[in-house]
Amino acid sequence: MKKYYVDHVATNPLHPDVLKAMMPYFTEEFGNPLSVYEYGMKAKAAIESAREQVAGLVNAKPAEIIFTASGAEANNFALRGIALARQNEGKHLLVSRMEHHSVLNAARFLEKSGFTVTYLPVDKQGFVAPETVKKMITKETTLISVTHASSEVGTIEPIQEIVAIAKERNISVHTDAVATTGNIPVDMPDLGVDVMSMAAHQFYGPKGAGALVVKQGTRIVPLIYGGIQESGRRAGTENVPAIVGMGKAAELAKAELQERMAYLRPLRDKIIDAMANVERVYLTGDRNNRLPAHASFCAEYIEGEAMLLLLAAKGIFSASGSACSSKALKASPVLLSMGIPSGLAQGSIVFSLGMGNTPEDIDYIAAEFPAVIKRLREISPYSQGWGDKEEGGSCTATK
């Protein structure tokens, strides 16, 4: 059976050129970048070259890139590193409700460590309102963390406006740009944030490589202590092949960004348009200001897990909520925070597209999806019972 992989926010296949770039560092160029001899120098040169490529993708300086092993590590590093570095100035953080678990749970850890966290509410499309940020700032606030875009609903947040408010008050801003870097233009100086998280496998790079971009002059406490790698800011023997792969993936993403977006946006719109015809299936997130390859919905009276399994049986590989919580079997806090009722949030489905998808893939999904929904509703104890149209109405901009 043909496979339709439409879960690119979970992870991506490697670009063949990325794997090709990585291969020598698994074999002949296996040195430790800290070693003074030839093998070490070559490994060091390779990671410095990757640092330039990654910096180039987000218009940062190479010295601002700190390689990590994942976006989750970068997010933990950002929140805890900045909160601790500035704790003498205040112990209050603002964290949006659209954040990934790695931001939310790092914030909860800080709450247990004596910090206070205020969670920023969002509107029905998932937008954080800059005016709300302004209202919730206290004299103790040192850090604001708002995702650049949620991988669950695709909404792109007004980071620049939030930064403008924060800068007037000397508050640091972190953005989780894991879902955006390599997928839409991300210009760090233009966004104005102090720290920004990235993950290579979100743009056809390898798993095991991420970065925290730290604006020059920003004080940050390390998360992983040890040797002098990454200028003493992140210890551990560098994963040279993965870093080289991240560099190559960044270079390719930068070169092909407009082309990729131009290819993916119409596919995304095609799937959104098709779903508009499916009864009681509602778009989540904003219709326009969203990730170019991201189409997310809630289906009324449907259990997300069952929907995924029936779709998988038809070769359609998609996700319900965040991959990092898809087996946790709880309604997504992101969807709940947007005012979507718990029963509807359970029926969440995300189709995230990639360069391997074709218009025919969308035709197939559009043709098969309604039957899956119909079958699940037939067996649902709720489908004739409680809930009403308004519930669904609260989660959509399009119906």
Next chain:
Amino acid sequence: MKKYYVDHVATNPLHPDVLKAMMPYFTEEFGNPLSVYEYGMKAKAAIESAREQVAGLVNAKPAEIIFTASGAEANNFALRGIALARQNEGKHLLVSRMEHHSVLNAARFLEKSGFTVTYLPVDKQGFVAPETVKKMITKETTLISVTHASSEVGTIEPIQEIVAIAKERNISVHTDAVATTGNIPVDMPDLGVDVMSMAAHQFYGPKGAGALVVKQGTRIVPLIYGGIQESGRRAGTENVPAIVGMGKAAELAKAELQERMAYLRPLRDKIIDAMANVERVYLTGDRNNRLPAHASFCAEYIEGEAMLLLLAAKGIFSASGSACSSKALKASPVLLSMGIPSGLAQGSIVFSLGMGNTPEDIDYIAAEFPAVIKRLREISPYSQGWGDKEEGGSCTATK
């Protein structure tokens, strides 16, 4: 020019079978282990199989393995995770002076966070004395961290005796087994420790994969928060190829351990014997109770960095102290803690052997090394001046 790689404590080339095992997970099997469909299930099965292989190497249960991205991460996780989990019982730690920077610097971070750390002294061979541990324990002590073996001097520590003392007092024990796992028999239940760190690239596995082995029932606070990966104890999309590689490397190490040790020990002894004939070059660490592939020395009136560069010019790739600090240009704290004077510790050299080395490699090194030493002494301002034989004498068991 032929290359003589004798820096296997810095990193190792991948075993060809390890790379072969990893390859499918870079291409067709690229799924996220948390995804419910086929690609996800295959990735999940692959990491669970690797978990069994890694557990098998150290006689642990698969559920006790928490994959990390490095030994450094595992060490930070262990110290901070146990210290925080037990902070209501006490805030005192015992940490040996033989530890890697990732342990020492994690301990220093805890000191800044309100914990008290006592650093365990060592004798001239680098051994921590169990009686010293006993004396330094307080009612507040919750955790003792002693390396299984130092990668700088090769000395294997008396972990079981330390554990016996700790267990009587309900104190947790961590051992950094990065230098030992895959290189000597390491049986976690037999050692008796509660938490143990490993790194795959120390036994022909990939960079970017490590593990913290956490004995069942041990409470530990995560270092990286986020999704539900690793049973909620370590977040971040799993680096599937690296984890698969670590599993394969563990399986191979287990199967070949005796054979590897039998091959490497005579090579190590050959180099130690050869160095015994070089004037004012002293073995560091214990002569017998040391890592089977590890030969470390201090050369009087020599600057380590210069020695490495001259050796590299002859194709001999070795290290001075720990790779993680070799560019930090400070005398190794480990050597200083053994009572080696700073001037002598500067002339530290470690030859760490691997399965690619031959007896002829050792002959070549033994032939070239004295000329390097002679040349450096000729240009050293100190070589005719200060220092005396006793200084050197303090660092050796053999001269």
